[in-house]
Amino acid sequence: MDLDAVRTFVTAADTGRFQDAAAELAVTQQAVSKRIATLEKVLGVRLFTRTARGATLTIDGQAFLPHARGLLRAEERAVASVRPDRRALRVDVIGRRLAPAAQLGDFRRAHPEVELDVVTLFDVDAAVDAIRAGTIDASFRAVTMPGKRLPDGIGAARAFDEPLQLLTGPSHELAAARAVRPAELAGRRIWMPGLVPGTESAAYYDDLAAAFGLTIEITGPDFGTEPLLDTIADSRSLATFVGEQTRLVWPADHGLRRITLRDPTPVYPHSLVWHHDNPHPALVTLRDHFRSGRFGQTEAGTWTPAWA
Incomplete structure (x- = not known):
């Protein structure tokens, strides 16, 4: 696909007029029309409807636009990949x-x-x-x-190294504690449904559980952070581990507690x-x-x- 034609299409879509697209691209209006006509022929659809005020995208043009932008971004990344001094x-x-x-x-x-x-x-x-x-x-x-x-x-x-913390709801037995030793968590329910076996995170928590006699449950669906926090907030028995620098936001009425772990402090x-x-x-x-x-x-x- 001719990327100059794709670039012309995106510019015309953004400016709303072939004349303005031509000025931005430093080409003639005839060149803009020709490039877009060629692109329409390749795609087998009309991309624009001409109006008295300029050019508006057809339904097919609207569908193609995000993909056209993606093609141009891919071109930029391809060029940047061989120019390390010029890319992020x-x-x-x-x-x-x-x-x-x-x-x-x-x-x-x-x-x-x-x-x-x-x-x-x-x-x-x-x-x-x-x-x-x-x-x-x-x-x-x-x-x-x-x-x-x-x-x-x-x-x-x-x-x-990032220290771990224990996250509990306000009614959990340890909610009032200022700090907890990892060994004190033996026999308590630590729920981490987002852990995927075989990953480095799972390997870390497997060793943590073995070192301190913990049981870390990964069963149940992982619907993301917010449902996990909702469940922890309402539970008297469930808690989870979070990193000290993990950014979490929850409603004020959840009353969640981040409790320090020490003697020793597990660090990731x-x-x-x-x-x-x-x-x-x-x-x-x-x-x-x-x-x-x-x-x-x-x-x-x-x-x-x-x-x-």
Whole structure:
């Protein structure tokens, strides 16, 4: 498909007049008409209806427009993929409400000159595959899981440790506690329906459960964060684990409690993962940022799995 024709179509759709599209693209109005006519021939539909006020999209034009914009974005990404000095640094943060996203926000404030493109991938395998393929530059992951090793050329360094907290509703037996020891949770119901077996998160919580005699339930449908919070808020027996930096929002009447875990404090080990041959200059800035002082240092009185 002729991307010049697609670009002309999108410009005409945005301006509403072929004449204005021609001016924006620095071509003649005749060239605009010819490109759109060619595109209509390729697609086998009419994209515009001419009116006295300009040109309006047909139903088919309206249907094609978001896909046309996607084609142009794909073109931009394709060009940028071979020009690392001109494109944003692409970083996987697992989830936009989780700690890596918050840490990346801190990095952005410390380095406003670095343009970021933030993505979320499913698990460490998907992240490593994307790093190897060059579709992302770096990822925050808990590495390495039992039975796994990073492929040749992939580097990883501990970036930061995130303390876990216990989240309960107001009527839970531990709701009034200021802090709880992990061993005190043995025999209590910890519900985490979003855990997917085989992922790095599941590996972490499997080891946590084994270390302190916990039972972590992953049964039941995972409808997302809001239904989970609704259930926890109304329960006297269910609780869940959340990261200290996980951003959660709930109605005031839920009365949820975030309770500190200590003696020891379980921490989730986030590592920065990248490819050694990646030439993006901002990747060096990102790595240096997380090498500085306060990052990647596990404090006394904390717990992480041996594999981390």
